[in-house]
Amino acid sequence: MNSDLNRAACLRIVQEIEADYQQAPGLILTENDLQCILHSRLSQAFTRGRTVEGYRASPVHGEVSWYDQDERLAIKPDISIFETENLQLFDRPGMKLPSKGFAGRGSAIMFELKFFRFVKGPSKSQLAGVWKDLEKIQGLFQRLHRQGPTGMVHCFFVVFSKSSIGEEQISQTFHDFSRTSTNAFRDNVTFRACTGNAEIHTQQRRRHGEGA
Structure with a gap:
């Protein structure tokens, strides 16, 4: 996996989804919608390969458990996204699978997604949820750092909002966390705040006497 090229491809796909969402507000109604759309487009961009055992496999997978700093499958x-050639599906001599039923080695990319569906922007509790998720991601990189260089795993932390209201608060939450985070976190996490145009559509409807 060429890390630089694949990260660029991931970022481009996120930007394309944001542009589509701004043109079609009904494209994403829930966080699951966002996850499905992103999964589909990533699956088109990243070709299938073969596992360690030679079985065909997709590199893109949803809600895979990762170990945290306490060696729990809590993240x-x-x-x-994994390198299929480094995916192991069955026990092998000297290479027993972990409890999650498979092993992924080599380079990897992960996405943590948030979607805020209200025009008025995120609430305080939702911003606190962003902070909590950032702490989990940092815990993962702390574990990886103990094992060796962390540059083989990269995380995209992507937040979509129905409107641009609150975008500054969301970005500030990430930057505040990043200032006190570990080097492993700062070096391996890309943050992206994406917005729709809901406030513009709301203003237009009000000018036409709708939804008042």
């Missing part, structure tokens, strides 16, 4: 990003 479950919305989407993970």
